[in-house]
Each structure stands twice: as C-alpha cells, then as structure tokens.
Amino acid sequence: MEQTGSWFVRELERRGVSRRDFLGFCGVMSTVLALPRSAGARIADAIATKEKPTLVWLEFQDCAGNTESFLRAGRPTTADIILDTLSVDYHETIMAAAGHQAEAALAGVVADRPGGYIAVVEGSIPTGANGAYCTIGGRSALAIAREVCGGAAATIAIGTCAAFGGLPAAAPNPTGALSVADAVPGIKNLINLPACPANAENLVGVIVYYLTFNRFPPLDRYKRPLFAYGKSIHDNCERRSHYDGGQYVERWGDEGHRTGYCLYKMGCKGPVTFQNCPNVGWNEGTNWPIGCGHPCMGCAEPDFWDKMTPFYSHLAGFPGFGVHSNVDRVGLWATAGVAAAFAAHGFVQLGKRWKQGDLEHQKVAARAGAASDAEKGEPS
Amino acid sequence: MKVRYRPAPASEACLANVYVWESPVRICHWLIAGSIWVLSITGLYMGNPMLTAPGAASEHFLMGTAKLIHFYAAIVFTLSVLTRVVWMFIGNRYAAWDKFVPARAIRRKGLGPTLRYYLFALRLPPGFVGHNPLAGLFYTLVFVLYGVQIATGLGMYAASAHVESPLRVFTFFLPLFGGLQTAHWIHHVVMWLLWMFIVHHVYSAVLMSQVEENATVESIFSGHKFVPREDLIYSGYRFVDRDTLRGG
Numbered sequence: 001m002e003q004t005g006s007w008f009v010r011e012l013e014r015r016g017v018s019r020r021d022f023l024g025f026c027g028v029m030s031t032v033l034a035l036p037r038s039a040g041a042r043i044a045d046a047i048a049t050k051e052k053p054t055l056v057w058l059e060f061q062d063c064a065g066n067t068e069s070f071l072r073a074g075r076p077t078t079a080d081i082i083l084d085t086l087s088v089d090y091h092e093t094i095m096a097a098a099g100h101q102a103e104a105a106l107a108g109v110v111a112d113r114p115g116g117y118i119a120v121v122e123g124s125i126p127t128g129a130n131g132a133y134c135t136i137g138g139r140s141a142l143a144i145a146r147e148v149c150g151g152a153a154a155t156i157a158i159g160t161c162a163a164f165g166g167l168p169a170a171a172p173n174p175t176g177a178l179s180v181a182d183a184v185p186g187i188k189n190l191i192n193l194p195a196c197p198a199n200a201e202n203l204v205g206v207i208v209y210y211l212t213f214n215r216f217p218p219l220d221r222y223k224r225p226l227f228a229y230g231k232s233i234h235d236n237c238e239r240r241s242h243y244d245g246g247q248y249v250e251r252w253g254d255e256g257h258r259t260g261y262c263l264y265k266m267g268c269k270g271p272v273t274f275q276n277c278p279n280v281g282w283n284e285g286t287n288w289p290i291g292c293g294h295p296c297m298g299c300a301e302p303d304f305w306d307k308m309t310p311f312y313s314h315l316a317g318f319p320g321f322g323v324h325s326n327v328d329r330v331g332l333w334a335t336a337g338v339a340a341a342f343a344a345h346g347f348v349q350l351g352k353r354w355k356q357g358d359l360e361h362q363k364v365a366a367r368a369g370a371a372s373d374a375e376k377g378e379p380s
Numbered sequence: 381m382k383v384r385y386r387p388a389p390a391s392e393a394c395l396a397n398v399y400v401w402e403s404p405v406r407i408c409h410w411l412i413a414g415s416i417w418v419l420s421i422t423g424l425y426m427g428n429p430m431l432t433a434p435g436a437a438s439e440h441f442l443m444g445t446a447k448l449i450h451f452y453a454a455i456v457f458t459l460s461v462l463t464r465v466v467w468m469f470i471g472n473r474y475a476a477w478d479k480f481v482p483a484r485a486i487r488r489k490g491l492g493p494t495l496r497y498y499l500f501a502l503r504l505p506p507g508f509v510g511h512n513p514l515a516g517l518f519y520t521l522v523f524v525l526y527g528v529q530i531a532t533g534l535g536m537y538a539a540s541a542h543v544e545s546p547l548r549v550f551t552f553f554l555p556l557f558g559g560l561q562t563a564h565w566i567h568h569v570v571m572w573l574l575w576m577f578i579v580h581h582v583y584s585a586v587l588m589s590q591v592e593e594n595a596t597v598e599s600i601f602s603g604h605k606f607v608p609r610e611d612l613i614y615s616g617y618r619f620v621d622r623d624t625l626r627g628g
Contacts (some may be wrong), residue, residue: 022566023586044555055413056523083553124519167513187599191606205424219548221551221555231540232539232540234540236539241438242437243443244403244437244441244442244443244444245433245435245437245438245439245441245442245443245444246429246431246440246441246442246443247433248429249441256432264429265428265429269561271540272539272559272560289539298561299561301560301561302559307558307559307561308561312506314427314428315427315561315564315565315568316561316562316565318569327565327568328424328427328428328568328572329571330572331569331571331572331575332572334572334574334575334576335572335579338576338579340585341578342579345498345583346583346587348500349500349587357386
C-alpha cells in the first residue's frame with residue numbers, strides 16, 4: 001500500500017493510524033466476514049486503493065437508532081475513515097444542507113449516477129393514507145424509496161424496521177408500514193441488515209466486502225448476509241455450556257444470575273434469533289445483552305415485536321387466556337378436562353349397563369333402537 | 381332383580397377370528413406410542429428445565445442429554461409414522477387409507493350411528509371390524525398433527541443444524557408455521573392435542589373392548605379380533621343392534 005501512495009494512505013497517516021492498526025482492522029474484517037486469514041491483505045489493498053462508492057441514506061419511519069449505531073462504528077479510526085471517505089451525499093441527520101438544498105443533493109445523485117450509488121434505508125415505509133404518514137419535502141416515503149432505490153446499484157435496508165417492518169409494522173400497524181422489500185418489490189441487490197439497531201460492524205463489513213470483491217456477500221432466505229446472520233445467537237453464546245449442562249437463571253438477581261447461568265428460562269430468544277452479537281459484540285466489542293445478564297429479545301428477526309413477546313417468557317401465551325398465560329399449563333388443564341369428560345362418559349356407560357343388565361331389557365332396547373334406526377339404512 | 385354388567389355374549393359359533401392388525405401396524409403403533417412418551421417427557425424438560433445442575437457446567441450435560449434423546453426418539457417417531465402411512469397403501473384392508481379418510485359412502489354413513497352410540501342414543505356401535513368410521517376420521521386428524529409435529533420439529537432442528545448438513549433444507553418448513561419462535565409454540569400446542577387424543581384413544585379402546593367383547597385391546601398385541609360373522613358379511617352395515625339382526 002505504500003507504493004500506491006493513495007489519498008487514503010495519506011489520510012491514515014494524517015489521523016495517526018499506524019500501518020499495524022490498519023492491517024489489524026483488515027484482519028478483524030476478514031474475521032467478521034468469515035473469510036480466510038489471507039483475505040486480510042486483499043482487503044487492505046482494496047480499501048487503500050479503490051474508489052469509495054457514493055451513498056445516500058434515507059430515513060423514513062425510524063428512530064435514527066441505526067444512524068446512532070453507524071456514527072459510533074466500533075473499531076473506530078480505520079472504520080471511521082472508510083465511513084468518512086464514503087461519499088455520503090445525503091443523510092438527513094448529519095448533513096449540513098437543509099431544505100431545498102438537501103433535496104437537490106439527493107435528486108442530483110439519482111439523476112447523475114443511475115446505478116452508481118448505494119441507497120441505505122432506515123425505517124419502515126408507511127403505505128396507509130396514500131403515504132401521508134411520512135413525507136419528506138412534500139413527497140411520500142414510498143415515492144422517494146421507489147425512485148432512489150430503483151436507481152441504486154444496491155439497497156441496504158438497515159435496522160429491523162427497514163428490513164422487516166419492525167416496530168411501526170407491529171400489530172395493529174396503524175400506518176400500514178412495510179419493509180423495503182415489501183414496499184418496493186423487485187429492487188436489485190437488496191441487503192437486509194436487521195437488528196434494533198443494526199450493528200455498524202456488519203454495515204462496514206458489507207461495504208468492505210463490496211470494495212474487496214466487487215460484489216455483495218452471500219445472503220440467506222431473508223436477504224441477510226450469511227457472515228452476520230448465518231448462526232443463531234444461541235449456537236455462539238458464551239453461556240451455552242450452562243444451557244447444555246442444565247444451569248439456568250430462575251429469577252433476577254439469584255445465585256445463577258450472579259454466576260452467569262443461561263437466561264433461557266428468563267425468556268431468552270437466542271435460540272430463535274440469528275445474528276453475530278456474541279462474536280462481534282457492541283460498542284467496540286465491550287459487551288452485548290446476554291453478556292451483561294439480559295435475555296436476547298430477538299430484535300433481528302421478522303415480526304419480532306409481535307412474535308417474540310412477552311420478552312421475558314419462553315413462549316407466547318394461549319389466545320383467550322391472557323398474554324402471560326403458559327401454553328403448557330393451559331394444555332395440561334385441557335387434557336385433564338378431556339380425561340374428566342371421558343371419565344363421566346364411562347360412569348354414564350356403567351350406569352346404563354347396570355340398568356340394562358337384564359337380557360330381557362336388552363331386547364326391548366334393541367327393538368326400540370331398530371325402530372328408530374329404520375330410516376338410516378337397513379342391512380342389505 | 382338380577383343385575384348384569386355385560387351384554388349377553390354372542391355364542392361362540394357366531395364369532396370369527398379375524399387377523400386385523402398385521403405386524404407392521406402393531407410395531408408402528410407401539411413405536412409411535414413409546415416415542416410419544418419419550419418425546420413428551422424430554423420435550424417438557426426442554427421447554428421448562430425444572431432441574432438445575434450444581435457445580436461447574438462442564439460436569440453436566442442435562443439439557444444436552446435431553447435434547448439428544450429427544451432427537452433420537454424423533455427419528456423413531458418420524459420413521460414409524462412414515463412406515464404406517466406407506467402401509468396404508470400396501471397393507472390389508474383394515475390398514476388401508478380409506479379406513480381413515482371417509483372417502484367411501486359406507487364409511488360416511490357409519491359416522492352418524494357411531495357418534496350416536498357414543499352419545500348413548502344407540503346401545504351398540506355399528507359393526508365395523510377395524511377402525512370405526514368416526515375413529516378413522518379422528519386418526520386422520522391425528523396423522524395431520526403428526527405431520528405438523530414432524531415438520532415443526534425438523535424445521536427447528538434444521539435452523540441450528542450445520543450449514544452443510546442436508547437437513548438444512550427443512551428450514552423450508554419454518555415460514556409455513558410463522559417462523560421459528562411460532563413453530564416452537566405450535567410444537568407445544570400440538571403435543572397437548574395429541575395427549576388429549578391419547579386419553580380418548582385409550583378410553584375408547586377399553587370401552588369398545590368391553591362392549592363388543594371382541595378383544596379390541598388385546599388385538600393391538602395379538603393382531604386378532606373376534607367379531608360376529610355378519611360383520612364380515614355385511615361389512616359395517618350393522619347400524620342396528622346385533623341381536624336384532626340375528627332376529628333376537
């Protein structure tokens with residue numbers, strides 16, 4: 001990279017990032033992307049020399065949580081510079097321009113560089129009331145998304161709202177919120193980076209992968225990159241041995257909780273949630289939810305607000321028996337009820353046979369039965 | 381007054397010894413019954429692990445063992461159900477698929493009288509040698525429930541299976557059941573539905589065995605039932621009392 005003498009290398013030096021730090025970052029990225037160790041050199045070369053893509057960042061029905069996550073990208077220095085050197089031409093929260101100037105910047109990118117920019121979408125897209133629930137510069141989120149994502153080389157739906165609808169789309173979904181995939185079907189190279197918020201490491205990972213290989217990483221059924229969403233949280237969890245061994249937190253603050261036992265019985269959704277939280281961590285790898293004693297809430301999964309609740313129960317309750325009802329308890333009582341009903345049937349049966357015990361009585365009953373059954377079809 | 385608990389036994393001359401349940405049917409029955417017990421006990425522990433192991437985690441493998449047993453029992457269960465379904469098409473007439481799905485008029489006609497018997501409107505059930513039509517219809521639902529258990533179970537297993545495992549294809553089932561978390565919930569509910577069925581099944585088997593005096597309960601061990609000859613001849617048309625048919 002010394003030979004290239006690129007602007008990027010000078011920028012690293014100017015900011016006091018040593019070559020060792022830079023290569024360290026590239027090594028971390030090859031690990032995040034689940035690539036062989038030798039990929040680090042190729043990543044370093046790509047980052048140092050290639051032109052960074054233009055990026056526009058759209059915010060719709062969101063809380064700017066993914067922006068927060070993005071601005072605080074872990075492993076800073078090098079990642080910061082990558083994110084800084086990306087030509088972020090439009091981002092409502094951090095751009096200096098406002099009003100017509102801002103919208104002109106976005107229109108400029110769409111008009112001048114068709115198929116040459118990456119659109120990042122944060123937040124869900126409302127479709128109710130003709131899109132009136134979210135408008136920017138007088139245009140609906142849906143119209144903006146159609147235009148901007150339609151002309152992008154790739155669209156990254158960042159955060160659960162953009163990827164799956166998230167909180168705004170939770171029942172009863174008053175604004176008719178949709179994910180980017182559902183609101184703008186057919187856009188090319190859509191990549192979902194769900195989680196609430198998405199981990200900035202994974203966004204940097206996708207961009208580094210794109211810079212290195214000129215294509216996007218392999219995706220799963222939900223269009224999530226496999227490097228970040230290929231395994232469940234449970235399968236990479238640092239507390240997994242407590243799960244397998246049979247050691248569980250029974251209530252908050254008990255001995256097991258203080259010892260760091262498995263949070264399965266406290267409603268942990270790690271077994272049904274796919275993300276690389278245990279490996280990558282949050283806030284520069286400082287910690288992550290389960291690491292600090294809180295069960296996973298499954299925020300990276302489709303419909304998590306509807307399907308992962310109650311957050312502190314293993315399973316949802318049974319309809320009609322309350323949100324916090326236990327489906328197994330309902331099932332046990334229902335089975336007991338069925339057993340009681342059959343027991344009653346058995347007693348009635350016994351009673352009737354007691355009464356009909358006499359053979360003569362049986363014949364009378366049989367004749368009565370035959371008469372009433374006559375219209376049902378006689379034996380042929 | 382002389383009290384008798386049992387209807388007058390049919391005379392021996394009128395009874396036929398029928399080989400109803402062939403050995404694959406009986407073996408599948410007991411493998412399914414046994415694996416449901418094992419799956420339910422280990423499954424209840426997996427859903428709500430009530431035992432907590434003391435000491436270091438590395439010294440124990442409680443949940444791991446429960447899951448291992450659950451998975452092996454699931455293999456037995458799945459293969460037994462599959463075998464039984466295949467046997468519906470190659471086994472004898474009492475094992476055939478049309479004894480489950482009421483596709484034939486005679487089976488549909490038998491539904492009402494059987495229900496009326498259960499509701500005490502008829503003194504004896506209509507004379508079907510194998511499954512009665514109502515039981516067959518219920519078993520159809522039970523097989524559907526088996527299918528749901530197998531599909532949700534394979535889906536849940538596949539979600540955490542190795543990336544290169546061929547079982548990964550079964551993640552295909554998960555969206556059909558509303559995703560992984562909802563599939564867990566359905567897996568629990570269906571287990572209880574099956575237990576409700578088992579309660580009914582055991583009760584009805586004992587009841588029919590008593591009422592018809594045809595060794596229904598014993599037949600799942602021996603394969604043989606002792607049935608009135610006219611039940612073989614008329615094949616389920618005895619919607620009325622056996623004594624009436626015989627002319628009292």
